[in-house]
Amino acid sequence: MKKKLAALITAPILALSMAACSSGGSSDDGGVDVNRVRVVLGSSSTTADTYQNAHAFTENVSKALDVNMKADAIGANKAFQALDKAKPDGSTIMFFHDMSYLSVKYGSQPEKFGLDNWTVGPVVSLNPGAAFLAKHDAPYDDLVEAAKWLKDNESETLTFAVEAxxxxxLSLDAFYLWVADTYGDDVAERIKVFATGSDEEKNQALWSGNVDIIYGSIGGNEQYTKDDVEDKVKEKFLAITASDRVEGFDIPTFEEQGIEVDGEPFTFDKEFFVLMPKDVEDSFSTALDDATAEAVDTDAYVDELSKNHFQTDYVPIDESTQYIEEKRDRLESIIDQAPEFDELAS
Structure with a gap:
């Protein structure tokens, strides 16, 4: 799976090719000048996990590729538009996670931005700490207890802060379907949503009492779960969606709690990967993949990710399309069964 030898050969060749080119043009022998690669992000935040994973990617892969890569946090709409207009030379690529295809399924992005219209590059990392949290004094300590509390308190609702x-x-959809299957539609219908965008907005919604449960992450919310945090902002983890627990944290997974959809445990690993123009030049995509394979195996990359409890998660470009499409198809079946977002709005 790793391609270190190819990376060592390709990067110097690419560097020589770039040196022969004028900015934005091609050399006489057909080499493409990509001495700068703009990496547009599907998130506009420079503190959340997309930027943190992208920074690790650009810092380490740029060294292996021997080009200047810059992460540009412009948000999903602008990032997709930039990729749609990008040249095939690799001078603009996109870095995002599973929301890149989920947003198309949910209708928040147009069909023209679907996976079929891009070249799926390597999968590079994952955030295993995607989680649901509540205030520290909530009358439940995990999602199963929250569902039981909702069942036993017929006049109450559970409002979740999530991004449409x-x-x-997606993770709320899975929980909703499990509650409906376990306790009936009358209980599940008292699950509501409060539409929010950034992690900061979700936290504020929880602290102000507008919601009961928020979607966050270990990396972003751990600071609010410590013993010395003021009660008014203190939080607790209820569950993570990943396949496995995160080392060092006593947070159960959905699967451990028995949360299932269609008789199968619900697991969702939030993975980060590259998207490139459909007609991206093979020389660039191959060089990028080789450089990624080299970078993800270095201590520098692993150490930078681990600071925020992220992990390397390399899937090479010759396997990534099938890998992501199969994951998309599995998750889309959950979306098809769940209520529309507007139906759950409180």
Whole structure:
């Protein structure tokens, strides 16, 4: 799976090719000048997990590729538009996670931005800490207890702060379907949503009492779960969606809690990967993949990710399309069964 030898050969060749080119043009022998690669992000935040994973990617892969790569946090709409207009030379690529295709399924992005219209590059990392949280004094300590509390308190609702059309809505959909299957539609229908975007907005919604549960992450919310945090902002983890627990944290997974959809445990690993123009030049995509294979195996890349409890998760470009499409198809079946976001709006 790793391609270190190819990376060592390709990067110097690419560097020589770039040196022979004028900015934005091609050399006489057909080499493409990509001495700068703009990496547009599907998130506009420079503190959340997309930027943190992208920074690790650009810092380490740029060294292996021997080009200047710059992460540009412009948000999903602008990022897709930039990729749609990008040249095939690799001078603009996109870095995002599973929301890139979920947002199309949910209808928050147009069909023309679907996976079929891009070249899926390597999968590079994952955030295993995607989680649901509540205030520290909530009358439940995990999602199963929250569902039982909702069943036993017929006049109450559970309001979740999630972002429409993304990974948070998907995870809520899975929980909703499990509650409906376990306790009936009358209980599930008292699950509501409060539409929010950034992690900061979700936290504020929880602290102000507008919601009961928020979608966050270990990396972003751990600071609010410590013993010395003020009660008014103190939080607790209820569950993570990943396949496995995160080392060092006593947070159960959905699967451990028995949360299932269609008789199968619900697991969702939030993975980060590259998207490139459909007609991207093979020389660039191959060089990028080789450089990624080299970079993800270095201590520098692993150490930078681990600071925020992220992990390397390399799937090479010759396997990534099938890998992501199969994951998309599995998750889309959950979306098809769940209520529309507007139906759950409180």
């Amino acid at each position: 059309g993304g990974t948070s809505e």
